[in-house]
Amino acid sequence: MSGTKAGPGDSAWQLSGTSRGGRAAPPKLRASECPIEALHEEHFHQRQFCAEMELLAAATGPRPELARRILVNLCRDLPAHLADEEQGLFPLLRDRALPDDALDKTLSMLAREHEVTQAAFAILVPALACMADGAVPPPEDREALRRLATSERRHLIVENAIVLPLARLRLTDHDKRALMSQMRARRAAPPDPGSDCARALAQLPPFVTAGTRP
Ligand SMILES: [Fe+2]
Ligand SMILES: [Fe+2]
Numbered sequence: 001m002s003g004t005k006a007g008p009g010d011s012a013w014q015l016s017g018t019s020r021g022g023r024a025a026p027p028k029l030r031a032s033e034c035p036i037e038a039l040h041e042e043h044f045h046q047r048q049f050c051a052e053m054e055l056l057a058a059a060t061g062p063r064p065e066l067a068r069r070i071l072v073n074l075c076r077d078l079p080a081h082l083a084d085e086e087q088g089l090f091p092l093l094r095d096r097a098l099p100d101d102a103l104d105k106t107l108s109m110l111a112r113e114h115e116v117t118q119a120a121f122a123i124l125v126p127a128l129a130c131m132a133d134g135a136v137p138p139p140e141d142r143e144a145l146r147r148l149a150t151s152e153r154r155h156l157i158v159e160n161a162i163v164l165p166l167a168r169l170r171l172t173d174h175d176k177r178a179l180m181s182q183m184r185a186r187r188a189a190p191p192d193p194g195s196d197c198a199r200a201l202a203q204l205p206p207f208v209t210a211g212t213r214p
Contacts, residue, residue, distance in 0.1 A: 035179040049073045050149040057145040067131035074121040075197035082114045088179045096170040129200040
């Protein structure tokens with residue numbers, strides 16, 4: 001990293017966009033990539049999973065492949081995304097936002113929603129592991145999947161409409177480099193082997209999770 005001071009309008013460091021499209025596999029983040037655009041693309045990915053959670057909620061028979069994809073998302077991709085925002089994006093934005101941005105209340109609300117989401121998916125992990133083995137989703141888990149999909153969609157709308165546009169305006173190039181560096185390091189770190197998620201992922205066939213880590 002050079003010692004050159006970069007400001008929000010500094011174009012010396014060209015941030016590239018992303019080209020992962022519909023993303024059959026999770027992204028491999030590049031150091032030169034703009035983290036804000038990577039977060040935006042992750043939101044696209046999360047919207048797809050909302051649709052898949054609703055599909056599983058409507059299933060009247062076993063849908064093991066669908067359950068596996070959702071399990072991988074809830075256990076690996078979504079936690080990384082929540083950490084990207086809570087430990088990276090939100091603190092940077094709190095530092096850079098102007099008083100007129102009135103962002104503090106929105107960021108606090110989004111952080112609370114993250115807690116609710118994490119609690120909801122922790123409850124769903126064992127049920128999804130059973131569905132990944134061929135169990136039919138019981139009514140209470142269908143309802144939980146529907147609720148999670150609905151609340152996630154609302155959350156993504158607020159982040160796309162308010163948080164990411166302000167991040168594009170306020171974060172400096174130095175901020176963006178630091179944020180992307182954190183995001184890459186987070187994905188390179190091994191998961192906690194004692195967690196429910198690590199145990200659930202370990203039971204999945206290798207092709208479900210293979211080739212998805214940077
Ligand atoms: Fe997000
Ligand atoms: Fe979020």
